[in-house]
Amino acid sequence: MNVNKLQNLAMNDNGFIFDPNTGYSYTANETGILILRKLASGLDKDGVRTAVREIYEVSEDNFNSDFEHYMLMLESLDMIEF
Amino acid sequence: MKKTYIAPNIERNYAGNMNKYGAKSVVRHQDNIDGVPIKEIVEQFGSPVLVLSESVIRRRYRRMQDVMQMHYPNIQQAWSYKTNYLGAVCNIYHQEGSIAEVVSGMEYDMARRLGIPGKDIIFNGPGKRAEDLQKAVKEGARIHIDHLDELYLLEKVARELKIIPNVAIRVNMDTGISPQWSRFGFNYENGEALRAIQRLVSGKAMKLSGLHTHIGTFILDAQAYYYAAKALLDLAQKVKDELHVVLDYIDLGGGFASQNTLLGSYTPGEFASPSIDHYAQAIGDAFNESQFVRDHDPQLVLETGRALIDEAGTMISSVIGKKNLPTGERAIILDAGVNTMITAWWYKLKVTPTRPFPGAYQNTVFYGPLCMNIDVVRNAVPFPDLYTGETVLISPAGAYNNTQWMQFIEYRPPVVLITETGKLELLRAREELSDIIEREFIPEHLRNI
């Protein structure tokens, strides 16, 4: 997984994200931002899973499906590469 | 304590992504119907369950009657059975003063079963059989003739029974809308309707009492009714002048749009559909301009179906599961599919959560439980995150739903009425295996396996 592009993103806690390389901006929710930050900091997928489930009340199954989906979204937005 | 979780979501921002009704489609939740909690309904009747509101049915009927009467007082509504022919539903309309409009022998029998006398039944439809006509003639129904062969057949039946039936001619015409429903009735513009009337009158076997048209369904242009009414009133004048027959009524059929949104329509139905006032105005204008109306005050008959009852119906359905599609959309699998929400094929149905949700929405597709590609209840709607077992409301679901739903691989759900006092009354029980196999036979040699 290549997360280089995430490292340049400007993010704030309101969910606003700006990508200076492309000029695109994005809106993400709280969990969306948290995951981006964790990925940008170098955590792998398992690391992100643990980090999120430490903070939020969610079963492993429910989170896994949402997380996989979110990763696909990031890929389709060309923010990460597998 | 850990924080409440919401599914992660991200969207790219686009300049100018606002639609004309605002930047974000806010998904409001609704946790009750007419004050009865959704939870309570599901606990009592299971899921899915179709819920009808007696208050909404009565309110809309009365509103139609009041608004029409402001424009033309001599109006009679005829409940279009095919829109929803549950006995209890028909009887609400009959209690309100509606007569019955039926389009088949089966619907005719349904109206008779409820105690509606023949004279209060309008018998439409292109498929009447000889035995249907015999019954209808004997019982004095108003028979609306669709085509020439039916005219000849009815004439024969009437002569055999030595009864003069009350009949009307169904007319089709160009009212400026498309599609033009020209396969029903006799054409106005090319003179076919007048010729049929001449033939009917000269046969002396029937009494021509009215003219009928049904210009189509979900007509978004109220003005089409002005042209339809004007055409029928002009024809009535001609029938009087040339054949010396004065007609008792002008029946403009149904076709008013409900607040549902058609598939392919960008504008939500609440904005696109004319209100009853617009239709009433258009019809009233044509009536008030007509010399025939001034001289004879014919009865105006309306056979409105969906606009009266669509908004009175709500399907409660539960989430069986969810999955993520490769397109980035979320898919929710519901326990009610197109088998029970068949109107999903032409409407963008509204899906409403039954509890409030924090956080952002994501594009969501709602599927039913059928193993078929066509089983899409609602496409691409921004929706909060749902979990298995949660309920949603699918609406409007009052019109053409429980008359057209399919018994494909599943039992059809119960139908429940919320009365005006807030009581829950079962109108139709959930089907079970015996309902499906009751009329089946297994030949002797196939009984042992």
Ligand SMILES: Cc1ncc(COP(=O)(O)O)c(C=O)c1O
């Ligand atoms: C003859 C006739 N009358 C009335 C109706 C009711 O129409 P709607 O539900 O569009 O008002 C129909 C529906 O097709 C019809 O065929």
